Amino acid sequence: MKTTINNSFEDFKKTLSNSIELQQEFQTDPIKALNNFEVKNPKETDSWIYRIIVLMLGLSIIAIIVGLILLAFWDRRNPDSQLITIFATISSGAIGALAGLLAPSPNK
Structure with a gap:
């Protein structure tokens, strides 16, 4: 499942701190967890x-x-x-x- 974040590091930190599942994924395999993020750029959307x-x-x-x-x-x-x-x-x-x-x- 892809997690959509805005194009900012602050949004990434907020999403990571609010989701226990994402924190566990980052502890087991950070690269795989990063691939599950989808960056939403306002210029494209x-x-x-x-x-x-x-x-x-x-x-x-x-x-x-x-x-x-x-x-x-x-x-x-x-x-x-x-x-x-x-x-x-x-x-x-x-x-x-x-x-x-x-x-x-x-x-x-």
Whole structure:
């Protein structure tokens, strides 16, 4: 039977101290007892983390692009090139972060 713990040593210690069966298994064969633990990583189990991050990055990219378009229309005579450059840099960074999140992991 696999024992599921969070990805922390504190959770491992708490689970081990609360279970007499696990303590006995560790006394007889520690390696076998360690193989019965299953580590739960929130990045792998909680899909809302990625959904929220992708949504926020996507919204920021759209907002920046809309802002750049509005700046281009409102300020035709005297465009502030530094402001446009800053917005373009922020949006390209957000696009890179979004691409990095959506790219498949090499070990999967």
